[in-house]
Structures are given as structure tokens and as C-alpha cells.
Amino acid sequence: xxxxxxxxxxxxxxxxxxxxxxxxxxxxxxxxxxxxxxxxxxxxxxxxxxxxxxxxxxxxxxxxxxxxxxxxxxxxxxxxxxxxxxxxxxxxxxxxxxxxxxxxxxxxxxxxxxxxxxxxxxxxxxxxxxxxxxxxxxxxxxxxxxxxxxxxxxxxxxxxxxxxxxxxxxxxxxxxxxxxxxxxxxxxxxxxxxxxxxxxxxxxxxxxxxxxxxxxxxxxxxxxxxxxxxxxxxxxxxxxxxxxxxxxxxxxxxxxxxxxxxxxxxxxxxxxxxxxxxxxxxxxxxxxxxxxxxxxxxxxxxxxxxxxxxxxxxxxxxxxxxxxxxxxxxxxxxxxxxxxxxxxxxxxxxxxxxxxxxxxxxxxxxxxxxxxxxxxxxxxxxxxxxxxxxxxxxxxxxxxxxxxxxxxxxxxxxxxxxxxxxxxxxxxxxxxxxxxxxxxxxxxxxxxxxxxxxxxxxxxxxxxxxxxxxxxxxxxxxxxxxxxxxxxxxxxxxxxxxxxxxxxxxxxxxxxxxxxxxxxxxxxxxxxxxxxxxxxxxxxxxxxxxxxxxxxxxxxxxxxxxxxxxxxxxxxxxxxxxxxxxxxxxxxxxxxxxxxxxxxxxxxxxxxxxxxxxxxxxxxxxxxxxxxxxxxxxxxxxxxxxxxxxxxxxxxxxxx
Amino acid sequence: xxxxxxxxxxxxxxxxxxxxxxxxxxxxxxxxxxxxxxxxxxxxxxxxxxxxxxxxxxxxxxxxxxxxxxxxxxxxxxxxxxxxxxxxxxxxxxxxxxxx
Numbered sequence: 001x002x003x004x005x006x007x008x009x010x011x012x013x014x015x016x017x018x019x020x021x022x023x024x025x026x027x028x029x030x031x032x033x034x035x036x037x038x039x040x041x042x043x044x045x046x047x048x049x050x051x052x053x054x055x056x057x058x059x060x061x062x063x064x065x066x067x068x069x070x071x072x073x074x075x076x077x078x079x080x081x082x083x084x085x086x087x088x089x090x091x092x093x094x095x096x097x098x099x100x101x102x103x104x105x106x107x108x109x110x111x112x113x114x115x116x117x118x119x120x121x122x123x124x125x126x127x128x129x130x131x132x133x134x135x136x137x138x139x140x141x142x143x144x145x146x147x148x149x150x151x152x153x154x155x156x157x158x159x160x161x162x163x164x165x166x167x168x169x170x171x172x173x174x175x176x177x178x179x180x181x182x183x184x185x186x187x188x189x190x191x192x193x194x195x196x197x198x199x200x201x202x203x204x205x206x207x208x209x210x211x212x213x214x215x216x217x218x219x220x221x222x223x224x225x226x227x228x229x230x231x232x233x234x235x236x237x238x239x240x241x242x243x244x245x246x247x248x249x250x251x252x253x254x255x256x257x258x259x260x261x262x263x264x265x266x267x268x269x270x271x272x273x274x275x276x277x278x279x280x281x282x283x284x285x286x287x288x289x290x291x292x293x294x295x296x297x298x299x300x301x302x303x304x305x306x307x308x309x310x311x312x313x314x315x316x317x318x319x320x321x322x323x324x325x326x327x328x329x330x331x332x333x334x335x336x337x338x339x340x341x342x343x344x345x346x347x348x349x350x351x352x353x354x355x356x357x358x359x360x361x362x363x364x365x366x367x368x369x370x371x372x373x374x375x376x377x378x379x380x381x382x383x384x385x386x387x388x389x390x391x392x393x394x395x396x397x398x399x400x401x402x403x404x405x406x407x408x409x410x411x412x413x414x415x416x417x418x419x420x421x422x423x424x425x426x427x428x429x430x431x432x433x434x435x436x437x438x439x440x441x442x443x444x445x446x447x448x449x450x451x452x453x454x455x456x457x458x459x460x461x462x463x464x465x466x467x468x469x470x471x472x473x474x475x476x477x478x479x480x481x482x483x484x485x486x487x488x489x490x491x492x493x494x495x496x497x498x499x500x501x502x503x504x505x506x507x508x509x510x511x512x513x514x515x516x517x518x519x520x521x522x523x524x525x526x527x528x529x530x531x532x533x534x535x536x537x538x539x540x541x542x543x544x545x546x547x548x549x550x551x552x553x554x555x556x557x558x559x560x561x562x563x564x565x566x567x568x569x570x571x572x573x574x575x576x577x578x579x580x581x582x583x584x585x586x587x588x589x590x591x592x593x594x595x596x597x598x599x600x601x602x603x604x605x606x607x608x609x610x611x612x613x614x615x616x617x618x619x620x621x622x623x624x625x626x627x628x629x630x631x632x633x634x635x636x637x638x639x640x641x642x643x644x645x646x647x648x649x650x651x652x653x654x655x656x
Numbered sequence: 657x658x659x660x661x662x663x664x665x666x667x668x669x670x671x672x673x674x675x676x677x678x679x680x681x682x683x684x685x686x687x688x689x690x691x692x693x694x695x696x697x698x699x700x701x702x703x704x705x706x707x708x709x710x711x712x713x714x715x716x717x718x719x720x721x722x723x724x725x726x727x728x729x730x731x732x733x734x735x736x737x738x739x740x741x742x743x744x745x746x747x748x749x750x751x752x753x754x755x756x
Binding site: 628629630631632635636639 | 687
């Protein structure tokens, strides 16, 4: 019997925070709301740290029931099939736990500053805590169904937070888009779960994996495991914004910036990677599904990166960058290097969370403006934001020794072993990533300030709800926003060193098994050569960005003009939204309008009901004249009726 | 002994008188009496058949009819009194609405 860690507390604490703020927040002061929000997300983080501290006192994987009571935690019991509210702790979920609670807590702190002037301040913290609850449920679940609850729950929280400023039309429709696109992925996920239930009779991770392990790898052709794997990947595509379901993530930037940082960069969108990594036992035995994962990841990585080059909205650049980086994680998973994928997930949470928060700080500084063409020269105005954002940019570009270098290099190395094609595309993507990230940095912080002076009475772009404090120049954010930036910057610098000497992989080895045996085939020389290539490529990207956006700022327009139609295609995100609208949305809307609404609903259902009612009315309109109230007419009816019956009987008698 | 057809003809005449009164008359009490006449016309044929075939069932049936007729008279007359009190008429043509 091992020690009890009270894992159930971790998701329940933020839920309590959400409940308190949700029910009482409206009448409470902002200070009270922030205290509640920070306290409950903070204690969840502290508890996660405690769990990490006491990790050695339990045998992993460690399972616990809700409230530590098996009888209370029964959820579904049907024959031999049971689902419990129970939690599962191993090295993988511990990493996710620390990332979610840690980054989540930092973003909670940041939100206090960023959202302070918003009229729905309490609502924001309610949703944020609710999100934490669902995300932690997802990460800690010991079965696929509970994971699915968390999965749907974070989708709900994401919907609520994207549409946080729901009076803005674009925000409301972005929320709907995210929710609907995710439903498509969830459909695949659910079918996958049904297949698992049908063939393995359980959704419990431990039980399913025990039954899957003895199965042979489906190298010869697609089979059950391949089907399950691909269906799970469909779900992951929706949640983690991969081709073909990535379209919702750029639109999700309509939400407040802390939300973009927490949900749409650091945690929720990585749920797909986590799910695939959690199901690695299935994927490892389904090479075709793994190839699908790798190909989708690789394509998404380069596809989204190219779109990122042309975007001018600071958050949109980061959104496409997120899609691209998630592609890297799937590339790693597809190459069988799950620990590399999780490693990148972790470092990405640090530097992309930081990038978004810094972008929020920039937006805050220039009074709600998000267009980079109207920024520039902010270096001197907001030095702390500049410094932290610079660190994050260097980190994501993959320049050593920052976090992004370690994880990205690990992925590229593992991808190279799987197939050099992945590696080539990965390196090209790394080059593009470095280019567009430095483009963002240079456009924002170098050159001259191109924006309008922020006037004293609010500003032109007040849609973001935070009032400025009445001075003309861009101004630095308050310490409550800068502190999380600094912490994340430190993590972005040192976070990669856990991967030094494969420590991270060793840590996760009990979950994924060691891949070192496979790595021994390739020489260390190759590894260092590849590493050198990716670093050079990253520096080249930065240099190119410097040339185009600092030393010769007139060049980009010329290049854009010379590329012509191709540039237009990239600028318009390859017209994917338009194609989807034409191919899927319009036929659906038209079909629903003409067939379902005008055809079935109006013509069949409405008309059936209305005609039945009209008919009854017409008939009774005629019949009611018989009920005149005149007694003698009734008597006449009775007499003639009786006469008819008698006449009939006599006629029958005669006929016989 | 009076032959059966005599009874049946008388019974038919009584019943026809009842039907005619029931249809033609406007006074509620007359209509009521016509109903009684029809009932008793039928009663006469019942007892005639019972005597002719020596079957007791017909006579018992007559008792039932008389019980029902008595009950009907009690209820019916009460209703007629109520109608007269509220509408001050016994003409059925003027009593064509349940509500006042």
C-alpha cells in the first residue's frame, strides 16, 4: 500500500474557485475576485509541486479515486464495463500537471493586471478557473472517458473565453467556429473510444494498454489498432489545431490575450499531443497511424509557418506559430519520439506562453493596437517587455542555449532517424519560424514608432476593454504583468537544460520505454552535424529578418510584389477559410436551409401539424351546426336514426 | 283469452303516439309524458310476450323498466322545476342554451 497523494484535490481546487467567483463574484470587489482566483489556482500548483516532491513515495503509475473512496467514485457500471472518477499519475501526467498548474498560475497573475479594467472581471476569472479544472481533469484522468470530459470541458472553457467579449460579432463567431470545428474532431475521438470499448471492454488506461501490449504490430496492413489510432488522431487534430482542422485557432485570437496564452498556446491545444502520447501503446503497434500523425504534423508545421510570414496582426503571427509548433510535436510523436514531443510541449508552453503575454503587454502599451505595422521602436518605451519577448523569440527560433533549441533539436534528430524527409521539412520550418519570429520582434521593437499617440480619453481600439492611464506615449505594463513575463523568461532560458544528456527522456522512459537502443545506430557525429545545421538555419532566418525589416525596410514590399499571386495566396492564408466556406459550410447551410428547414421542417413537419389542425377545424365547423341546442331537433335526429336502424334491419331480414 | 296480436297492435299504437308527441310537442312536461308513453308501450309488449310464451324474463324486465322510469321521473321532474324557476318557460324551443 502506497501513500495517498490526494490527487483529486488538484482539479477540485480550481473548480471551487470557479464556483465561488461564479456565484459571488458579481457583487465582490476586484481584489476579492483576484484573491479567490489566484488562491485556488495557486494552491493547485502548490499541491502539484507537493505531488512531485513526494513522487518517490508511491509506485508509478499510481492510481487514486475521487475523494480516495472507491465506492464514491463509481460512475458507470454496466456488466464488466466500469468507469470511475479516478486519477492516474505517472511521469507523463506529472509533467503535464506541472506545466498546466505552473503556467496557468502565472497567467492568472498576469490576468489580474491585464483584465483589471474589464467590466466582467469576475466572469473572466470564473472561466479561467473552470478551464484549469477541466484541463487538470483531462491530464489526470485514469480512463479515456474522464479524459474526454476534461477534453470537452476545456473546449467549453475555450468557447466561453474566445467569446468573452461576446458583444463583438467577430468574437462571438470565432467562439462558435472553435466549438464547431472541435466537434468534428471529437466525433473521431468518440468513434475511437467506441472501438476501444468494443474490442477491449474497458476505457481504463492501464487495462486497455495491458490488453494492447501483447498484440502484434500491424505492419502488414491496417487493422483495429490503426483504425483506433487514426480516429484518436482526428480528435487530436481538432483540439490541437492540425491540418485539416487548424482553422479555428487563428480566429481564437479574438479572445483576451491571457486566454490566447493559456488555452491557445500553452495548455489546451497541447491536449492532443498529450492524448497521442498517452495512447503511445496503441500508436506504437500501428505504424500506419504513426505515419499519418507524422505526415499531418510535418505538413502543418511548414504550412502554418509560411502563413505566419505574411500576417501583420501580432497575435495572428503567434497563432500560426503555435499551429506550426504543435505540428513539430506531432512530427515527434509520429516519429515514435513521444518524449521529444512532450519535451517540446513543455518548452513551448514556456516560450509561447511568454510570447503571448509579452504580446499582450505590447498591445496594452500601445492602447489596444494589434497591427504590427502601427508599432515599431517600442524597445525604449517598454524595455522589460522587449527583453522578455526577445528571450522568447530566441528560444522559439531554436538558438542555443535557450529552451527551444533543445527540444526542437531533439525532435529534428528523432525525425531524421524516422525519415530524412521529415527532417528536411522540419529544418525549412525552423528557418521560417526563426524568420517570422524575428520579423515580429523587429517590426515591433525596432525602427520608429508608427502608431498614433494614445490620447487621454481611451483610444481608437478600445475593444479590448482596458482603459489606458492617460499619457500619450506607449507605456510599460504594471509589475503584476511583468513578473510572470520574467518568470517565464527565466524558464525559457533554463527550461531546455532538463533535456541535456537525455535527462528528460530518462525521466519519461518508464512511460514510453527507452529509444536509446535505436539511437545507437546513428553516430554522434551525425547528430552534431544536424544540430549545427539547424542552428545555422535559425541564425540565417534571424539575419534575413534583420536585413528585410531593419536595414532595408523597403525590400519586403518589392519581394511581395515580385511574388505576385503566390504572395496573395499566402497573405490570404491559402484561401483555406474560403475553400472550407465554399466546400463545407455553404453546402451545409444551403442544404439545411432548402432541404431541412424549407423542405422537411416547413413542408413536412409544420404542414402535417397545421393541416391536421386546419382539417379538424373545417370538419368541426360543419358539424357544430348540428349541435343547435334545440331539443326537438335532437329528438328528430334520434327518431330518424332509430328509423334508419329499423329500416336496415328489416331490409336485412327481407334480403335473407 | 285475448290473442297476442291485439296486444302488439295496441303496444305499437301507444309507442307511435309517444314518438309523435315526443317529436311534435313543445312543452317539456308533455314531452316527458310522451317518453313515459313509449316506455309503457314497450312494457305492454314485454308482458304480452311473457304471457304468450310462458317465460318469466319478460315480466322481470318490465320491473326494471318501471324502476328506471321512476328514477327518470324523479330526476326529470326536478330538472323541469329547475328549468322553470330559472327561465320561466317550459317551451323547449326557448331552452336551447345550457348556460344562462
